[in-house]
Amino acid sequence: MSSEEKFVFESLQDCESIRAFLEALTEGVGSKHLVLSSGGERIELYPQGLLQVEVKARRKGGSSKVSLKLEWKDAPRVETTDRTLSVSSN
């Protein structure tokens, strides 16, 4: 089983700086290559094909929340040699 790669970043921002973050991520999605790093950890994602997108919004008791989730299956890496065909997951 492959090990899990994870990136988490939590901070408090105003709308201006959030916009900068979102624009950078949008660009990453557009180029189908997202690079996220924190300290020495780095994760690279390659969105492609059909992506499941989920947008949720909620307002309750004076607090609001909007979340955007993109999910996709990585394309299997196909390696062929003269005599064998091997398929593995990225």
Place this chain on the structure above:
Amino acid sequence: MITFEGLSENFRFLVLEVSGQLRATHEFMRAPTRELFDRITGRDDYIDNLKTIIENKCFSRIHTDNSLDRREIHRIRAIHTIAVNLERIADFCVNILGQMAHLSDPGRLRADEYDPIFTEIEASLNRIIPALEKEDLPAALAICRSEYELDRLYEAVFHRILAEMSDGRSVHDRITTIFIFRYLERIGDSLLNVGEALIFSVLGEKIKIKQFEALQKTLSTSGFGDSLSDIDFRSIWGTRSGCRIGRVERVRGARNSTGDAEGGGGPSCDTDVGGGNGNPAQTGPDGQPRPAPGGLGSIYKQGNKKKIIKERDNIARWSTLFPNLVPEIFGYHEDDDSAALLVEFLQGCTMDEIVLTGDVEILQNAMFVLLQTLHEIWEKTATPGPVDTDFMRQMRSRMESVLQVHPGLRREGVDMCGAGALSTEQLIDRCEAIEKTLPAPFTVFIHGDFNVNNLVYDHTRQAVRFIDLYRSRDCDYVQDISVFLVSNYRLPVFEPALRERIRWVMREFLLFAIGVAAERGDATFQARLALALARSLYTSTRFELNHHFAKDMYLRSHYLMERIVAHGGSWESFRLPAEVLDCGCNAIMREETPCALAS
């Protein structure tokens, strides 16, 4: 681990037994059987006996073994407290079984609701032995924190059942279900006591200390008589600054006896207090402390010599500048490495009590008096600068203590497809470099620990008075401003009406401060305040065990540092993003010329 013959073994068994009892109760909730019921109730007697054995051994050891040092005594006391609370947890398990009998449909208890509760409790029980053996503070704190998690889980169940009850059906079963979950929530309360006992065992102090309990009570006794053996010394709280503090008053009905001070007065309050080495100006002709005026008792502080001397000298300086602003000194004594101070017990309430419980009119009065007092102090003690500030140095020096309590409250630098954020250390470094270019234009004599609970308001005299003054010094007034604001912000009160009062206090204070800055032409005030608030918000997290609230302050602190770094220069135009204090000042703070409200 210090070994106590048999005691450690008994204690270990108790923890195991209670863990077993908990698992069996969990099992019983899933599938109640007569056999399991009998097993659990039968084991409860054994647990009771075990607790009594431990209790006896603890008391007997403390009473008979004179070779025990303070650390060993702390550990025995912790073991005792934990044993009492473990036994209580076992009792709650039995109580749950009792309630189960009233349920007509045990299926009404939802495993998805109680499973996480049991998991949380079990994890905490598993931490007890290692935490005690390794003197592991983070593990002790994790046990404390589990109470918040259990409260949260209980609240969710409670609200779910309450909402369902509106249909008027199965009321009996639903109330019983609430009772059952309530017992699980109360186990959380006992775990908090266990965690605090473990902290006490490690530090010899409680970390979350109730504030100035003694000020809430009316004193019925008069001041001191001729002999301090008539004094009842009660430890109220140990401060975080390492001093032991107690209230001292005459024992009700005591006669003036001599020579038995140690037995009657408690070990910390001996006859030297305020005696031989006392400040001559504050002691009576016989060298004894002067009686406290108005029949009030006194506050006795004993601890680090440097700090006590500093406090004594600061009180003296304050008294010269502003008579009646600070408590009077009745006595002072020092030995090789510690010193003791006996000071006036001030009448009134601490400002946090006024903020949270006082009438609106009293709160408004108190704030008015406070702001007037501050204005006068700043006016009178202002000395032209420039003078460097050290907010970032303070932040860096307390970072380790913060991380000991909340290991996750620092971040690495991140890069998200080209958009980046600096790490905690990088932010502090950058802000420190900026701070060097932002000296304060003048200094005032500051309180130094201008926490809302270090102010006492006497409504009858319409006076605000300062306590805990060992950090007073000539410094940037921004230091006191930020500490006061954040000490309000961090009051762990979330009830909307009370929170609004706290907001009002912060708003009034902030607008006053910004008005003073405008009056004095302090152009970089808002930038310095941003740095100071970043420091106060971050360092306050080490006193806050509610992780969600601590994280909120940590995030706000980082936001402020980011704003400072992003601004870069021309500090006169920097506007404090006052929304970090959530007090409704945002629009006003953004105005080009803040209105002068101080006059």
